[in-house]
Amino acid sequence: xxxxxxxxxxxxxxxxxxxxxxxxxxxxxxxxxxxxxxxxxxxxxxxxxxxxxxxxxxxxxxxxxxxxxxxxxxxxxxxxxxxxxxxxxxxxxxxxxxxxxxxxxxxxxxxxxxxxxxxxxxxxxxxxxxxxxxxxxxxxxxxxxxxxxxxxxxxxxxxxxxxxxxxxxxxxxxxxxxxxxxxxxxxxxxxxxxxxxxxxxxxxxxxxxxxxxxxxxxxxxxxxxxxxxxxxxxxxxxxxxxxxxxxxxxxxxxxxxxxxxxxxxxxxxxxxxxxxxxxxxxxxx
Amino acid sequence: xxxxxxxxxxxxxxxxxxxxxxxxxxxxxxxxxxxxxxxxxxxxxxxxxxxxxxxxxxxxxxxxxxxxxxxxxxxxxxxxxxxxxxxxxxxxxxxxxxxxxxxxxxxxxxxxxxxxxxxxxxxxxxxxxxxxxxxxxxxxxxxxxxxxxxxxxxxxxxxxxxxxxxxxxxxxxxxxxxxxxxxxxxxxxxxxxxxxxxxxxxxxxxxxxxxxxxxxxxxxxxxxxxxxxxxxxxxxxxxxxxxxxxxxxxxxxxxxxxxxxxxxxxxxxxxxxxxxxxxxxxxxxxx
Numbered sequence: 001x002x003x004x005x006x007x008x009x010x011x012x013x014x015x016x017x018x019x020x021x022x023x024x025x026x027x028x029x030x031x032x033x034x035x036x037x038x039x040x041x042x043x044x045x046x047x048x049x050x051x052x053x054x055x056x057x058x059x060x061x062x063x064x065x066x067x068x069x070x071x072x073x074x075x076x077x078x079x080x081x082x083x084x085x086x087x088x089x090x091x092x093x094x095x096x097x098x099x100x101x102x103x104x105x106x107x108x109x110x111x112x113x114x115x116x117x118x119x120x121x122x123x124x125x126x127x128x129x130x131x132x133x134x135x136x137x138x139x140x141x142x143x144x145x146x147x148x149x150x151x152x153x154x155x156x157x158x159x160x161x162x163x164x165x166x167x168x169x170x171x172x173x174x175x176x177x178x179x180x181x182x183x184x185x186x187x188x189x190x191x192x193x194x195x196x197x198x199x200x201x202x203x204x205x206x207x208x209x210x211x212x213x214x215x216x217x218x219x220x221x222x223x224x225x226x227x228x229x230x231x232x233x234x235x236x237x238x239x240x241x242x243x244x245x246x247x248x249x250x251x252x253x254x255x256x257x258x259x260x261x262x263x264x265x266x267x268x269x270x271x272x273x274x275x276x277x278x279x280x281x282x283x284x285x
Numbered sequence: 286x287x288x289x290x291x292x293x294x295x296x297x298x299x300x301x302x303x304x305x306x307x308x309x310x311x312x313x314x315x316x317x318x319x320x321x322x323x324x325x326x327x328x329x330x331x332x333x334x335x336x337x338x339x340x341x342x343x344x345x346x347x348x349x350x351x352x353x354x355x356x357x358x359x360x361x362x363x364x365x366x367x368x369x370x371x372x373x374x375x376x377x378x379x380x381x382x383x384x385x386x387x388x389x390x391x392x393x394x395x396x397x398x399x400x401x402x403x404x405x406x407x408x409x410x411x412x413x414x415x416x417x418x419x420x421x422x423x424x425x426x427x428x429x430x431x432x433x434x435x436x437x438x439x440x441x442x443x444x445x446x447x448x449x450x451x452x453x454x455x456x457x458x459x460x461x462x463x464x465x466x467x468x469x470x471x472x473x474x475x476x477x478x479x480x481x482x483x484x485x486x487x488x489x490x491x492x493x494x495x496x497x498x499x500x501x502x503x504x505x506x507x508x509x510x511x512x513x514x515x516x517x518x519x520x521x522x523x524x525x526x527x528x529x530x531x532x533x534x535x536x537x538x539x540x541x542x543x544x545x546x547x548x549x550x551x552x553x554x555x556x557x558x559x560x561x562x563x564x565x566x567x568x569x570x571x572x
Binding site for chain 2: 040041144145146171172173174175176177179202205242243244247248250251254255258260269272273276277279280283
């Protein structure tokens with residue numbers, strides 16, 4: 001479980017350029033949840049997730065992961081990083097090893113595991129990320145962009161963290177590539193039911209398809225936090241901060257505005273189809 | 286404005302050790318005409334050849350066989366390279382890879398300076414280009430401090446400063462957040478509608494393709510579909526088959542039509558979908 005208590009982050013404290021990025025954030029994420037973090041650029045999303053693996057230290061406040069106080073200076077960074085794996089934006093630029101295998105093995109190797117355990121983890125992570133056996137011997141630089149990204153995610157997954165954080169994992173991918181990453185997130189969730197998966201996204205369709213919970217940040221504060229159903233049912237609140245909403249929510253809001261009796265908690269294509277079909281049928285269409 | 290005639294392109298690669306040459310044909314005979322002042326979206330997934338095609342429009346690449354004409358000039362004519370680049374500017378995906386100057390003003394002046402434009406005209410062009418993209422207030426800002434969306438607008442202004450008649454944008458919004466995306470799309474629309482510029486927008490976002498007058502779908506180096514967005518998106522099965530998306534409302538209406546509801550087949554926006562559903566409901570209550 002992740003527990004955040006009164007987290008504040010001020011960049012350049014005391015300098016003329018001082019800027020507060022996070023204001024008094026308190027939240028809990030229970031084990032085994034897929035949680036999306038959404039918000040405008042500059043809303044504090046990246047700042048928040050970088051606190052989760054101690055890349056950034058809070059100006060004040062506490063963060064506990066499985067009860068471990070990661071904001072305590074005495075807590076070893078190595079212990080934190082073993083628990084929390086962070087995949088940056090465009091992680092394909094971070095590959096550096098001679099082979100795909102060695103790149104994925106880099107994390108577990110640094111945790112001082114035995115050769116056989118490292119091998120097991122590399123193969124397992126590769127399998128989950130749909131990286132074929134034959135690719136493991138190749139240089140990462142011979143791969144396509146989508147393949148590289150999956151290798152980068154596998155490298156973090158191979159450390160078997162209890163929290164996996166992905167910063168915009170589908171950015172810049174085409175529809176096929178996005179679909180693949182989202183379905184992999186789904187299968188990671190099934191294979192590691194206890195693992196918390198947090199992903200940052202600008203795509204409401206991705207969030208609607210994949211997440212269970214949503215944290216909405218706005219100007220460094222938690223603006224909304226709840227299940228996907230709860231947050232999207234209140235999509236007019238999302239619109240108020242200038243955020244996007246799922247395409248189906250837009251349609252439902254437009255229908256409701258014109259007097260159609262329809263609930264705003266509909267945001268997936270299937271739910272919209274079923275509901276609209278019923279409305280049309282009941283009205284003799 | 287732009288024309289390709291049976292354009293074929295292959296990438297050649299020479300193995301430095303064995304000297305063996307491998308080649309891979311990416312474009313298999315593309316013929317198309319893009320009219321002056323039109324707004325054309327080129328849709329395709331990664332590896333479809335859409336970026337390779339785009340790079341032919343200002344002679345970054347020249348065809349292996351076939352011809353490409355930009356404003357009537359054949360791109361093989363090396364002596365006319367400056368004329369081609371002047372009439373057809375290009376904006377790329379990554380905002381960080383195409384900005385060379387430290388200050389916004391210098392960035393915009395870069396191209397006209399290289400073209401040998403008179404200083405007082407450069408001044409005018411820098412100012413008017415920045416105004417056109419809504420970045421005039423940032424004229425003295427450092428380019429490094431801009432957001433992604435602002436950088437793309439500066440990149441567009443840099444192209445405008447050459448006063449081209451055509452602008453080709455290769456996935457200009459792929460790396461932007463929704464706000465940056467909206468800003469850039471607004472500018473693109475404005476350039477086409479108010480300034481009558483020819484716009485070629487390479488994208489894999491179908492909502493962007495829906496903004497255009499014409500959508501061309503490229504798959505495996507060939508033109509698969511070509512028509513108005515409404516025509517193209519009505520081919521749901523074809524698009525599904527190659528892993529491209531169609532707007533969610535298009536799919537929804539398609540499903541409802543399959544159930545026998547008499548809804549129009551060419552819905553591509555949320556407003557159109559809501560309107561069509563409401564009309565159907567109203568008609569029924571009137572009965």
